Amino acid sequence: MFAYVVRRVLATIPVMAIVALFVFSLLYLAPGDPAAVIAGDQATPQDVERIRASLGLDRPYLVRFGSWVWDILHGDMGVSIFTNLPVTTMIQQRIEPTLSLMILTLILAVSIAVPMGVLAAWKQGTIIDRAVMAFAVLGFSVPVFVVGYLLAYVFALELDWLPVQGYTAFSNGFFPWLENLILPAIALGGVYIALIARITRATMLEVLGQDYIRTARAKGAGQGSILFLHALKNAAVPIVTVIGIGIALLIGGAVVTESVFAIPGLGRLTVDAILRRDYPVIQGVVLLFSFVYVLVNLLIDLVYTLFDPRIRY
């Protein structure tokens, strides 16, 4: 097991290297010039050139790439072209809101979607099953920002229960933290709930038709025991896989959700950086997201062993 983890961790190195090369090259080729944005309309072409030189943007591709990689290897992600702040500082400032949003969404989604999927499978063909599937279709179809605006309109503007926007750090108290995040988490969680509920239902239907389930019933096991101990545990591997894959959905959805609810997270940092062509920030954040995704996949692989003892690394 330990050797497997080490192998997998080492395997992330070439993956990250490819991501780094890809991101850097893409930004190098993309149109846009931060020096022109900084200089503004009154600047002369000489001013723009001078700013470009001061930012090191006039250096050849390989020199810039080499310098960036060298700095990354020394734990330095560079300095934002615009804010003059270290990229690591900017990421630190933004990581808590995004992590909070993703964790709360994950908890909400799993705690709603899994029972929903189990229920739909158990009551297959009934009105409950159809209602769950209808909800799933809705969750897939309605964009995050529409759900976000609707929730803000109802719960903030009309009922005045919750704030429209913003983020309060967890250190300022659980309830202030929760009141700012609950609507974004529900908005972001919609598609995730739909995905997990559908997979849970499909997998559970397959498992519920297995011989050992019939045996459990014949032995007189209760419905709850059959569903959650015998069936769900055996259906868990594909569900956990989907939960892991869904992290990418969450990262993408967080960009929109953070904009709609004005949450100062990594998603908005990425969008702002892209619009301004703040290359060091874009590179830093994309690299971080890639690393998180690789790490989540590793964790998912390890979690398999908890549900299926036949899996050994």
Place this chain on the structure above:
Amino acid sequence: MRRRHLLHAAPALLAAPRLAGAQGARTLRFVPQGNLANVDPIWTTTVIARNHGLMVYDTLFGLGRDFQPKPQMAAGHDVSADGLRHTISLRADLRFHDGEKVTARDCIASIARWSKRDVLGQRLNALLEEMRALADDRFEIVLKRPWPGLAWALGKPSANICAIMPERVAQTDPFQQITEHVGSGPFRFRASQWVPGSIAVYERSAHYVPRDEPADFLAGGKQVFFDRVEWRIMPDPATAAAALQNNEVDWWETPLADLLPVLRRNREIAIEVVNTAGNLGVLRFNHLHPPFDKPEIRRAIFPAIDQKTFMQAALGEDAALWQVPAGAFTPGTPLANDSGLEALTGPRDPEAAKRALRAAGYDGRKVVMLVPTDFPTLNGMSEVAADALRKIGMNIDAQAMDWGTLVQRRAKKDPPEQGGWNLFVTSWEGLDVSVPGSHQPLRGNGQDGWFGWSSSPRREALREAWFAAPDQAAEKRIAADLQQALWEEAPFVPLGLLRPPMAYRRSLSNIVVGGPALFWNVRRG
């Protein structure tokens, strides 16, 4: 406790911290037009950095509501009889945020840094014989040639402002960002609480002593009535609108025109044109390549331009939010005039434009138009421009892109078929284009000039004459001549003056009107 009781209590539990966390009355919560991405008003020309600069730094002079300069940090300003020697004395009570006294050396270093980046500063640099301190509180600027507009340049609010910083800070290379944020203005910037893209925090400076006069735009007494001002960045207009309605913010700088009806329905919210100088819409041609290398073709377009349609596309039907006709200079400012304005005010005649275009030799070639889609106002005006030009027979290739791409693309001098361009729509801060000195679209300095690279010795000579103009009457004559040159040489087409309103809670009063959002004089109640 029954489950039902718990469910009933849940909303109250959630709402309770909101009451506890309610903002104090001494904090002003403001949603600026965009993200404050950098905080050096000399290093960058962005409007938001300028607005930040106006809070944190004071200026030697400030424009009043009549757009004329008045002493601000300066106590006095004496000009020698030959107009070459400007002696500026400082007010005795000036202090930086760290408590240090503001001296002549600080002012000289600040002017020197500003003069390397700002367009009028560069003019000063070209005219400068020497700058020297005469005493701790007095310095002189000696020019090679008279420049009556020096005080205007030192006090203008358009980017870059001549922000007065401590000498040690002002000695930073103007092409590098400052790292110390010790200002001279009414607000202290709390750099430690700055989260770019989220929040910028300012506190009233304990060391700032306002002039003992009523506030007068950028001049007069800058009395502060809030202990703390928070800029809360909200990229999504619908969210900002909801936050304003929900009393989570007090003031929104740039409400989207589409959302104004919703905000107007709320009796707690006022909609007001605060920036009366507004922004001038500009259709800019690339003079380097056909077809707009010919003045006849550029001129041919005038009869097809209906400024009102551009304004409506940008800001809607409410005529209080825009002004037409607009000529070369910002309507409502001293140099605005009606010389030749009939080119845009007479009956609109697309057929005449079509005929003139043919007569001028337009051969139907593709015309590449750059359209920024992430600025709704510019996008709307671009669509109207494309439509108007198509109607007179132009083969328009409207290429949609974000602003970041546009600013790079418009710098390309290559032919349109090789990645260059033919025209784009933008807007200029009203105060920038209120005088010839900083009016870039009107300049004729060719390859060294603003994107589009218009060349005109006549307009350059008139600009030079403006710098030496002895009084406003002479300035007005020059402005009229320049406007006449606009109709004849057509370096750009003015599209009207945009006056986007601001929205704020009615709990605020005494907002300073004239230009950008300013945070002195405004109070709650």
